[in-house]
Amino acid sequence: MASAGQRTLLGFDFGTSYIGTAIGQEITGTASQLKAVKAKDGIPNWSDIEKIIKEWQPDLLVIGLPLNMDGTEQPISARARKFANRLTGRFAIKCELQDERLTTADAKAQLFEQGGYRNLQKDNVDCQSAVIILESFMDKGTE
Numbered sequence: 001m002a003s004a005g006q007r008t009l010l011g012f013d014f015g016t017s018y019i020g021t022a023i024g025q026e027i028t029g030t031a032s033q034l035k036a037v038k039a040k041d042g043i044p045n046w047s048d049i050e051k052i053i054k055e056w057q058p059d060l061l062v063i064g065l066p067l068n069m070d071g072t073e074q075p076i077s078a079r080a081r082k083f084a085n086r087l088t089g090r091f092a093i094k095c096e097l098q099d100e101r102l103t104t105a106d107a108k109a110q111l112f113e114q115g116g117y118r119n120l121q122k123d124n125v126d127c128q129s130a131v132i133i134l135e136s137f138m139d140k141g142t143e
Contacts, residue, residue, distance in 0.1 A: 010058035011134035014080040020126025024134035031134035033127035064100030064133040098137040103129040
C-alpha cells in the first residue's frame with residue numbers, strides 16, 4: 001500500500017438507489033467522477049463495485065457519512081457505516097468515513113455551472129458528490 005499523501009482513493013456517496021463513485025489521487029489532491037452503481041434498498045450490485053476496485057486498485061476507500069446539520073447522525077448514517085464495514089469485509093481495504101453535509105447541494109451547484117439543467121441527472125449528482133467527499137477528505141489531511 002502506498003504511504004499517506006501518495007495513495008489512490010476510491011470515494012463513495014452512499015444512497016439507497018444509487019451509490020456515486022469517484023477516484024482520487026492524494027498527490028494531486030484531485031478527484032474525478034466514475035459511475036453510479038445501482039443499489040436496491042441500499043444494497044449495491046457487488047460485482048459492479050468489485051469491477052471498479054479491480055480496475056483502480058485503491059489504497060483506501062472513503063465513504064460519505066450523512067449527518068444532520070447539527071452533526072448528529074440520521075437513520076441513513078447507520079446504513080452508510082454498514083456499507084463501509086461490508087466493503088472492508090469483502091475487499092480487505094481500509095475504509096474511512098467523511099462528513100458529507102451539503103455535498104449534494106454543492107454537487108448540484110457545480111454541475112449546473114458546468115452544463116445547466118441537463119447536467120443534473122441523478123447519477124451525475126451522485127458521482128459529483130463522491131468527488132466532493134474525496135476532495136474534502138484530502139483537504140482535511142492537509143490542514
